[in-house]
Amino acid sequence: MKIRVDDITDKPRLLTFEEPYDAFPALASIHKIGQSEFLSPITVELTVVREYGHIRVKGEVSVGMRFACSRCLALFDSVLRSDFTVFYTEGNHFDSDEDEVELAEEDLVSVSFEGEEIDFSHEVAEQVIMEMPLKPLCGDDCRGLCSTCGADLNEGDCGCESASFNLKFNALKNFKVEK
């Protein structure tokens, strides 16, 4: 996911990339842990343009992923998408520990580059990671597992429902699967 700096002009240019997840070390290690899997190549559309003192890159990244629901543990697939803008500035006017300056707006990132090429891989991988849900849900209305018997409540009531409201309420509050 590279472009020669000389090929970037003040006329916006659209670039499309498609690369397997294991071309990105950070994504490969997420996949290896196994809680989330990549099902498709990472697809990226970038519009690059030179303006003022920097290069502006507006991008959209998408990838098919498989997650385990944090409530019912079922596996489900979904397409993860993220829109982002990165400003690349030539030279290293930043201290090494300030290479990346996050600006006020969340998905606006400023990065410095050196040399004749810009490699977008690092920022693209970072966008994917930021977009990954911390607590994936198979659906907003997922009912989770019964805290008493462990049954998947999405498949119907297990019978423990007849317990008092208090019990049910506490079970939801301190969700854990009893052994």
Ligand SMILES: [Zn+2]
């Ligand atoms: Zn679920």
Ligand SMILES: [Zn+2]
């Ligand atoms: Zn139950």
